[in-house]
Amino acid sequence: EAQVTQNPRYLxxxxxxxxxxxxxxxxxxxxxxxxxQDPGLGLxxxxxxxxxxxxxxxxxxxxxxxxxxxKRNFPLILESxxxxxxxxxxxxxxxxxxxxxxxxxxxxxxxxx
Amino acid sequence: xxxxxxxxxxxxxxxxxxxxxxxxxxATGYPSLFWYVQYPGEGLQLLLKATKADDKGSNxxxxxxxxxxxxxxxxxxxSVQVSDxxxxxxxxxxxxxxxxLIFGTGTRLQxxx
Numbered sequence: 001e002a003q004v005t006q007n008p009r010y011l012x013x014x015x016x017x018x019x020x021x022x023x024x025x026x027x028x029x030x031x032x033x034x035x036x037q038d039p040g041l042g043l044x045x046x047x048x049x050x051x052x053x054x055x056x057x058x059x060x061x062x063x064x065x066x067x068x069x070x071k072r073n074f075p076l077i078l079e080s081x082x083x084x085x086x087x088x089x090x091x092x093x094x095x096x097x098x099x100x101x102x103x104x105x106x107x108x109x110x111x112x113x
Numbered sequence: 114x115x116x117x118x119x120x121x122x123x124x125x126x127x128x129x130x131x132x133x134x135x136x137x138x139x140a141t142g143y144p145s146l147f148w149y150v151q152y153p154g155e156g157l158q159l160l161l162k163a164t165k166a167d168d169k170g171s172n173x174x175x176x177x178x179x180x181x182x183x184x185x186x187x188x189x190x191x192s193v194q195v196s197d198x199x200x201x202x203x204x205x206x207x208x209x210x211x212x213x214l215i216f217g218t219g220t221r222l223q224x225x226x
Binding site for chain 1: 145158162202212214218
């Protein structure tokens with residue numbers, strides 16, 4: 001089954017404790033992206049990757065890191081989480097960029113206390 | 114910069130009512146336009162798209178027409194069902210910068226029997 005898998009689905013952590021949210025897709029898509037969803041703000045792009053070893057900042061990259069060592073995986077790293085990073089996070093992939101259909105993971109609800 | 118504006122929600126309707134969710138955009142050139150739907154507890158999924166002026170996207174009884182003259186892409190359905198209850202996001206991908214998908218803030222639709 002074609003899918004984007006994120007883990008964990010829910011996470012509560014403390015300020016400053018490094019964490020990683022994993023994202024994996026099984027569709028051989030070139031483009032992958034991370035978004036955060038906040039009430040009244042819609043989805044905002046954090047980082048994206050056009051292909052392996054190619055990543056770039058989206059609209060809200062501060063406090064986040066990503067890597068793309070393999071085509072299927074695109075982890076999101078919070079080196080020192082802060083309460084303002086409490087949000088719902090989505091990973092998405094598409095065949096060749098956002099002009100093609102984006103497939104989203106089920107989301108990771110992160111709470112930083 | 115490019116942006117998408119959606120009507121505020123929630124939109125509350127009775128089953129079989131007619132639905133319109135307004136979406137207008139600001140972009141230079143000829144962007145591609147999308148409607149994504151988010152069912153409770155799930156990630157977003159593509160509902161329909163249109164890539165040039167006067168194109169009509171349609172899926173599952175939903176329709177939207179790309180209107181260049183009014184920079185709009187309103188979502189319509191003739192007869193909604195309870196199962197259509199979800200959050201609907203309008204989005205665009207600019208033709209000059211295909212690195213990102215720009216989302217509106219989302220409109221929640223609630224359909225009651």
